Structures are given as structure tokens and as C-alpha cells.
Amino acid sequence: MSAATVEVRPRKVRRVAIPIAIVLVVVFALVGTLLRDTPTGAIFTVADQVAMGFLGLLLAGGVMLLTRPRLRADADGLEIRNIIGTQRVSWDLVQGVTFPDGAPWARVELPDDEYVPIMAVQATDGDHAVAAMRRLRELRRTIDA
Template identity: 35%
Template sequence: MTTATWRPRRARIVPYVLAAVVVLGMILLAVVMPAPWAVGDRIGLVAIGLAVAGVLHILARSRITADDEGVTVVNGLRTHEFEWAELLGVTMSEGAPWPTLDLADGSTVPVMGIQASDGERANRALAELAALIHERGEARDH
């Protein structure tokens, strides 16, 4: 099996565009501030813009990757790694922003790498992931 990775489209585009706008805006603001603003103040403005861009990057890095070993889910700051045997299935309730992985221990984990806002693209990704879990996960027919 080759590695399959799913990432949201809109949930990546919006934060990265916004990050670029914030950083460029803070650079422009640092340049046009009046004389009482010192170099350190101007650098601080740019640093704030970069910090905001960093937070937006954390939000945009969500993904899910499936390979021979199992599934890796990246949701913001948290990364979860699961072996195939730990997975029962994946479900996405009507109106839910993203699906959840159903685990053999009875718990669930959100999968922000597939976003309902992507419409048909999200439905395809969900179907592909569900098929892999059915084929390789705990739910497979013996």
C-alpha cells in the first residue's frame, strides 16, 4: 500500500491567506508608524504578526495519513498514531464539521483532516478512509 494523506482544502487556504495578510499588514504598520516608535517597537509589531501566522499554521496543519503501519491523525497541536487493529470505523454525523474515528477501546478521536466544508471532496475522503479501515482495521470480516 502506498501512503494516502487527506487534508482539508478550505480549512488550509483561509488560515494561510489570513496569515499572509496579517504579516504583511504588520510589516506595513511597522514601516508607517510615526517617529516616536522605536526600532524595537516596529520589530515587536512584526513579531506579533509572525506569532499570529504561527497560530494560524497550527490550525491549518490538520491531516490524516494512512500507511501500512496504521493511521496518523494530526489535529492542531495533537498527533495521534493508531495501528490498524485499533480502528473500528469512521463516522461523520449529519451537520458535523469533521468525522470521528471509532476506536476498539470505545473512545473516539476527531479527524480534522477531513472537513465537511469541502463538500464532495470530503465525502470521497471519508469513503476512502472507511474502506481502508474496513479492509485493514478491527472491523474487517474474518
């Protein structure tokens, strides 16, 4: 990564999501393993046990999607990867990079009152988010100069 590149990923959500995903896999695997016939008359098969483990993996995968956001900015523009999907925005379309009061994450202002959320720069990250916004704005100033 060169000096003219900014790369940002959220921090706090990663510290929370990864342990939660691990716990989900372990708990569902344990429940699947302990799933047996009950005195109530319910009959659980091996397929039910496997399904419980698979359900834990699916839920953990869903939680891990929260760790996916990333922002990469360089001289050509911004690459914004959110939970689902990635967008490339060139600097000539960018009217501003803002962090509105009370917003959970930053955003790129585009023409016609449109915007793209930057989920990689989250309010919960505090000083990390402030530093990321400063680096991003500094990069834009050097490109505009």
C-alpha cells in the same frame, strides 16, 4: 504513496488561511514601519516597530496552524495529525470511522466511548471529505478481509 495508503489534508481551510497569514504579515510590517511619534505624545522606538512585525509573524503562524491537519492511513493503522499533536492508532483499536451529523470533522471511534477527531476530513470540504471517507472505509475493508 501506494494504493493501500490514504492521505488526506483539508482543502478549504488552506485556501483561506494562507492568504490571511500573508495579509497579517504585510499589515503588521506596514504598521511597524509607519509607527512614529504621534502628536499625542506617544513615543515609539525601533523596538516597538520590530515588535509589531514580530506580532504579525506570530499571528500568521497561529493562523497557519489551521493548515497542519493530515490523515495518513495504511495497513498498520491511522496517523492523525491535528492542529497540535499527532496520534497513531492501530486498526485493532478502531471500532469505526464516522462523520456524525452536524460535526465539523470526522472522527475515529475507539473502545470505551472514546474518539479521536480527524480534522483533516472537514465538513466544509464537501465532496473531498466524502471521497476521503470512502477511501478510508475501503482501506479498512481490504485490511479486515
